[in-house]
Amino acid sequence: MGFEFTEEQIERYSRHILLPEVGGVGQAKLMNSSAFIVGAGGLGSPALLYLAAAGVGKIGIADGDVVDISNLQRQIAHGTSDLGRSKALSAQEAIKEINPECEVQIFSQRLSIENIRQTLRGYDVVLDGSDNFPTRFLVADCCRFENIPLVSAAVLRFEGQLMTILPGEGNPCYRCLFPEPPPPGMVPSCQEAGVLGAVVGVMGTLQTVEALKVLAEIGDPMSHRFILYDALESSFMTMKRASDPECPLCGENPTITDLVEYDISCTMVRSESES
Numbered sequence: 001m002g003f004e005f006t007e008e009q010i011e012r013y014s015r016h017i018l019l020p021e022v023g024g025v026g027q028a029k030l031m032n033s034s035a036f037i038v039g040a041g042g043l044g045s046p047a048l049l050y051l052a053a054a055g056v057g058k059i060g061i062a063d064g065d066v067v068d069i070s071n072l073q074r075q076i077a078h079g080t081s082d083l084g085r086s087k088a089l090s091a092q093e094a095i096k097e098i099n100p101e102c103e104v105q106i107f108s109q110r111l112s113i114e115n116i117r118q119t120l121r122g123y124d125v126v127l128d129g130s131d132n133f134p135t136r137f138l139v140a141d142c143c144r145f146e147n148i149p150l151v152s153a154a155v156l157r158f159e160g161q162l163m164t165i166l167p168g169e170g171n172p173c174y175r176c177l178f179p180e181p182p183p184p185g186m187v188p189s190c191q192e193a194g195v196l197g198a199v200v201g202v203m204g205t206l207q208t209v210e211a212l213k214v215l216a217e218i219g220d221p222m223s224h225r226f227i228l229y230d231a232l233e234s235s236f237m238t239m240k241r242a243s244d245p246e247c248p249l250c251g252e253n254p255t256i257t258d259l260v261e262y263d264i265s266c267t268m269v270r271s272e273s274e275s
């Protein structure tokens, strides 16, 4: 594919290049690709570290928070010396330390219906590591409208879930499985219910493996499956996932034709067009 590696790149990525499924061609694809991570938190930390280490050419990160001491139990891209600093900036430094060749784009505001399409547009894959339902649905809808593959993960207490959502007809979307956010108070947050830090690391790493497969075009993406991980039972359960003809976003008679904004209690507040 006409891609010239330097001696240093051949050494740095030698364990990838040795894999017949990846090889020089796959590594070149990774280096020419881009990934966007929503949230530089528990899921985003291993994602950004492994994407950088893998040599993904451009990494975008959205996070509007600052590093808090309660984050350090699981958000391993940040350290004690980062307390009080912007998570997006701290994440950028962590990437540059691992791999100075990665281009990093940081976005230190909350993603909203006004800014998300321009922010994610052009990326080759999105990893959702957000911690709230309004952002989760916003990211999933945006990826559908912008035709960007999405790897979605979520964690609570000792359990994690994961799926890959590919664009296009015939590929089930996020809303085929979860048509609407749960009613307020139905699902507690990690802040309310707690989470084992290493479980977030497992799910964020699985999410990154899926994203790297999409970028290098290898293996079988989890586009028609859904994984549930139970750390206490040490079990992975894989379930089939299919398109729902009644889906409000990609079904036969869609009721959602543009981005929807939910407030933090997950009540739909408005729908607005964006071109």
Ligand SMILES: [Zn+2]
Pocket (backbone or CB within 6 Å): 172, 173, 174, 175, 176, 177, 243, 244, 247, 248, 249, 250, 251
């Ligand atoms: Zn759907």
